[in-house]
Amino acid sequence: MNNERKNTLRKEIKRKRESLSLEEKNLLSKKIISNFLNEDILKNSKTIMSYMSFKNEVETKELNNFIKSQGKTLILPRIINNEIVPIKDEGNFFSGVFGVTEPIGEIFKEKIDLIIVPGIVFNNLGDRIGFGKGYYDRFLSNPLYNDSFKISLVYSFQIDNSFSGDIFDKKVNKLITEKEIIEIL
Secondary structure (H helix, E strand, O other): OOOHHHHHHHHHHHHHOOOOOHHHHHHHHHHHHHHHHOOHHHHHHHEEEOOOOOOOOOOOOHHHHHHHHHHOOEEEEEOOEEEEEEEOOOOOOEOHHHEEEEOOEOOOOOOOEEEEEOEEOOOOOOEEEEEOOHHHHOOOOOOHHHOEEOOOOEOHHEOOOOOOOOOOOOOOEEEOOOOOEEEEO
């Protein structure tokens, strides 16, 4: 796809997401997380990679605590040498790349059942536009994660079907918004 179009779309949706009030973000996040908690893939996964929400992304703090309270292994991303490294959450954090909260802990080198993938814009085919650095596309290219189920928790306004992914882009299997759940075939 035309990089200029992707960049324009990225800026538009990012601006819209960042304009949400704290009250709007919290209300929409609660609806999205509530929809996600009913998903069998969440219930049946033993190892789940989430992320620490940043700049008005769907709030993941309570979700991450819930995952741990269920006796599941929570994995969080850390950026090392411009690559995502999966770290087992042990409750210790620091302010990492771009000011994102990152975990301090051991690198997790096993299979991950479910990966919650952040992004800025998505389409109904599972394509996503991230921040433009390719971190998640490179991470998801690891053969260890080929069988991992990939899901994104997004506000409905983040879905835009006017773009298509590139050959190197990694798709997600499901999108969960405050209004609907979109299964990607």
